[in-house]
Amino acid sequence: MANLPLRQLGGVGVITDASPYDLPPNAFSSGNNVIFSEGRIQRAPVFKRLFSPIRSTLSYDAAAGTYDANANLYNSAEGGSSNASRFVGSYTDPIAGETVFVADNDGTIRAYPGNVMSFQTPTTGTVTNDNPWTHAQVAGLSILARKGMRPYARNIKNDTLYSLMGGDWVSTDTASIARGFKGYAIMLGVNKNGTDYPTMVKWSNPLQYSTAVSGFQWDPANTNYVAGENIIGDMKTPIRDGMALGEAFVIYSQNQLWLMEYSGDLNVFNFRRLPFEGGILNANCVVEVESKHFVFGSEDIYVHDGISRQSIADGRVRRRIFNTLDRNKQTACFVAHDSVSKLLHFCYATLQDEASFAGTAFCNQAATYNYKNDTWSFVDLPNIVGATEANASLVSNSFPSVTNSYTLYNTSYSSFSGGGTPKLSIMLGIYDQSKGLSDSAVYAVDLPTVGLVNLPANTETLKPAYVERVGISLDTQGLPLRSYKTVQCAVPESFFDDSTGTFTFEFGSSDLPEQTPNYRSKATFNPASDYKIDMMVSGRYLSYKISTPSISNFQVSGMDVEVKSLSKR
Structure with missing residues (x-):
C-alpha cells in the first residue's frame, strides 16, 4: 500500500493544453467556477x-x-x-x-x-x-467614444449632462477610442467628415483641471496650441485600443504595438514600433497591473512592460481559449x-x-x-x-x-x-x-x-464549481505505467465557511492515456463531520473530480490517497 500525498492543490491551476499524463500531480485538466490562491482551491467570485x-x-x-x-x-x-x-x-x-x-x-x-x-x-x-464603448477620465472630464459617433464629454464637477465633443472639434468627425495620457485627451481610429483614418492618433491641447467642454482645442493647424494628429503609416491594420504605460502610451492594432512618447518639442509626441508582435483582440482588452500591460491578444494572452513580451497562456490554456472563442462575437x-x-x-x-x-x-x-x-x-x-x-x-x-x-x-x-x-x-x-x-x-x-x-x-x-484531474499515471511515484492501481481511500484537507456545505468526490480510471475515464465511485463529503472517503477503483490511469453546488466559500488544500499496485499486465 502506498500513500499518495497531494499537497498544494491550488499551486498549479487548470492546464487544458497539455496531455493530462504529462501534468504534475497537483495540476488539474479541467475546472470551472474555481480559483487557485495561496496553494488552495477556492470558489470563484460570484455575482451579487x-x-x-x-x-x-x-x-x-x-x-x-x-x-x-x-x-x-x-x-x-x-x-x-x-x-x-x-x-x-x-x-x-x-x-x-x-x-x-x-x-x-x-x-x-x-x-x-x-x-x-x-x-x-x-x-x-x-x-x-x-x-x-470606451471611456477616459482626464483632468476632471469624463469622455466617451465609440466608432460611428461624435465623442461625448462632460465636466464632472459642473455639468449635469454629457455634451457632444466641443471646442473646435469638427462636428462631422468621429473617433473609435477615447483615452487619456499626461493631461491630453487622446482619440484613436478617427473618421474625418466621412473618411476613415483607422491608424490616426489625435490629441487635444493639454487640459487644465475642470476645463469646460467648450474649451477643448483639437485643431492641429492652430499654432497657438499643441493639439495635433499623426497617421501611423507603417501600421498595417486599424488601431483597436491604447493605454498609458508608465511614461509612455502604447497603441495596439490587431498584430502590432506602437509606443507614443512625449518628446517635449514642437512634435509633442514621438512614435515608434515595439520590437515584438502581439496586438489586441478588441477595445477594452488591456489592463495595467503593476506597471505592466496584460493583453487579450488576437491569438495569445500576454504581458509586456514596453521592452519585452511574455505569453502567460501558451502551453496552458491558450489553445482552449482561441479554439473555442466565437469570432463572430469578438467585439464583445x-x-x-x-x-x-x-x-x-x-x-x-x-x-x-x-x-x-x-x-x-x-x-x-x-x-x-x-x-x-x-x-x-x-x-x-x-x-x-x-x-x-x-x-x-x-x-x-x-x-x-x-x-x-x-x-x-x-x-x-x-x-x-x-x-x-x-x-x-x-x-x-x-x-x-x-x-x-x-x-x-x-x-x-x-x-x-x-x-x-x-x-x-x-x-x-x-x-456549480468543480475541478477534475484525469490521466494520473503515478509513474513519478515509482509505479510502472503498465501496472494496475487501486484507490481504496482518500482523506481530504478541506473546509466550508458554512458548516452545511458539501463536496461530491468522484473517482474513476481508464486503461489508456487518452481514454475517457469511467467514474465508478461517488461520495458526498461534509468537511464538518467527515474525514475520509472509502472506495475501490482500479485502472492504469486514475482520475478524480471534486464538485459542489454550495454557495459558500470553500477551500481544498490537499488530499492523501491510498493506492495499491495490483498487477503488471
Missing part, C-alpha cells in the same frame, strides 16, 4: 446584484413580497429596453465620489450616484449602434481586473456547448488568471457586456426596521461605515430568459460569504 441598470430605487411591496415592476422605470423617451445596455464604467465625482454609469447602444448614459439613477445623455446628437470581448482578489478575467463568448450559459449574445465565459499565484481557471459569465472597478456606494436599510429578509431588497445591508466599499470588480449582465436570466443587472463580482459586499449571490447566475 447591486441594482438594475434601467431602474432607480425600486418600490418594494412588503405585503406582496415583490417589487413594483413599474417603479421608476427607464424613461421610455430614451428607449426602455433592458437589453440595450452595452458598457459599464465609473468616474470620480468630486461631490458624489466614485460613480458607476451605464451606456446603451442608443447613446443613452445613466449614472448611479448612491445607486439612484440619473440620466446624463446629451440632449442632441445620439446615435444607435453596437460598436464597443474585454478584460476585467479584480484588484482585491488579484484576478484578471479575460472575458469572451465560447462555442463550447457545455458552457453554463451557452449561446448568449455576449460573454459567457472568462479565462481567469491569478497574477499573484500564476494560475489559470475558468468562470461562467451570465451574458456579460462589460466591467469596471469602483468603490460601490451602498445605500443601507436599517436591518431591524424591515419586515422581510434584507436579501430581497435592491439596496444592501452593509457593515461599511459611510456606506462605501473598497474598490470592487463590477460587471454588467444582460437578461436572457432562455438562459434563466430574468433581468439585466449591475453586479458586484465578489467572493461568497467572505466578500466585501453583504449581499447574497444571485441564484440565477450561480453555477
Whole structure:
C-alpha cells in the first residue's frame, strides 16, 4: 500500500493544453467556477446584484413580497429596453465620489450616484449602434467614444449632462477610442467628415483641471496650441485600443504595438514600433497591473512592460481559449481586473456547448488568471457586456426596521461605515430568459460569504464549481505505467465557511492515456463531520473530480490517497 500525498492543490491551476499524463500531480485538466490562491482551491467570485441598470430605487411591496415592476422605470423617451445596455464604467465625482454609469447602444448614459439613477445623455446628437464603448477620465472630464459617433464629454464637477465633443472639434468627425495620457485627451481610429483614418492618433491641447467642454482645442493647424494628429503609416491594420504605460502610451492594432512618447518639442509626441508582435483582440482588452500591460491578444494572452513580451497562456490554456472563442462575437470581448482578489478575467463568448450559459449574445465565459499565484481557471459569465472597478456606494436599510429578509431588497445591508466599499470588480449582465436570466443587472463580482459586499449571490447566475484531474499515471511515484492501481481511500484537507456545505468526490480510471475515464465511485463529503472517503477503483490511469453546488466559500488544500499496485499486465 502506498500513500499518495497531494499537497498544494491550488499551486498549479487548470492546464487544458497539455496531455493530462504529462501534468504534475497537483495540476488539474479541467475546472470551472474555481480559483487557485495561496496553494488552495477556492470558489470563484460570484455575482451579487447591486441594482438594475434601467431602474432607480425600486418600490418594494412588503405585503406582496415583490417589487413594483413599474417603479421608476427607464424613461421610455430614451428607449426602455433592458437589453440595450452595452458598457459599464465609473468616474470620480468630486461631490458624489466614485460613480458607476451605464451606456446603451442608443447613446443613452445613466449614472448611479448612491445607486439612484440619473440620466446624463446629451440632449442632441445620439446615435444607435453596437460598436464597443470606451471611456477616459482626464483632468476632471469624463469622455466617451465609440466608432460611428461624435465623442461625448462632460465636466464632472459642473455639468449635469454629457455634451457632444466641443471646442473646435469638427462636428462631422468621429473617433473609435477615447483615452487619456499626461493631461491630453487622446482619440484613436478617427473618421474625418466621412473618411476613415483607422491608424490616426489625435490629441487635444493639454487640459487644465475642470476645463469646460467648450474649451477643448483639437485643431492641429492652430499654432497657438499643441493639439495635433499623426497617421501611423507603417501600421498595417486599424488601431483597436491604447493605454498609458508608465511614461509612455502604447497603441495596439490587431498584430502590432506602437509606443507614443512625449518628446517635449514642437512634435509633442514621438512614435515608434515595439520590437515584438502581439496586438489586441478588441477595445477594452488591456489592463495595467503593476506597471505592466496584460493583453487579450488576437491569438495569445500576454504581458509586456514596453521592452519585452511574455505569453502567460501558451502551453496552458491558450489553445482552449482561441479554439473555442466565437469570432463572430469578438467585439464583445474585454478584460476585467479584480484588484482585491488579484484576478484578471479575460472575458469572451465560447462555442463550447457545455458552457453554463451557452449561446448568449455576449460573454459567457472568462479565462481567469491569478497574477499573484500564476494560475489559470475558468468562470461562467451570465451574458456579460462589460466591467469596471469602483468603490460601490451602498445605500443601507436599517436591518431591524424591515419586515422581510434584507436579501430581497435592491439596496444592501452593509457593515461599511459611510456606506462605501473598497474598490470592487463590477460587471454588467444582460437578461436572457432562455438562459434563466430574468433581468439585466449591475453586479458586484465578489467572493461568497467572505466578500466585501453583504449581499447574497444571485441564484440565477450561480453555477456549480468543480475541478477534475484525469490521466494520473503515478509513474513519478515509482509505479510502472503498465501496472494496475487501486484507490481504496482518500482523506481530504478541506473546509466550508458554512458548516452545511458539501463536496461530491468522484473517482474513476481508464486503461489508456487518452481514454475517457469511467467514474465508478461517488461520495458526498461534509468537511464538518467527515474525514475520509472509502472506495475501490482500479485502472492504469486514475482520475478524480471534486464538485459542489454550495454557495459558500470553500477551500481544498490537499488530499492523501491510498493506492495499491495490483498487477503488471
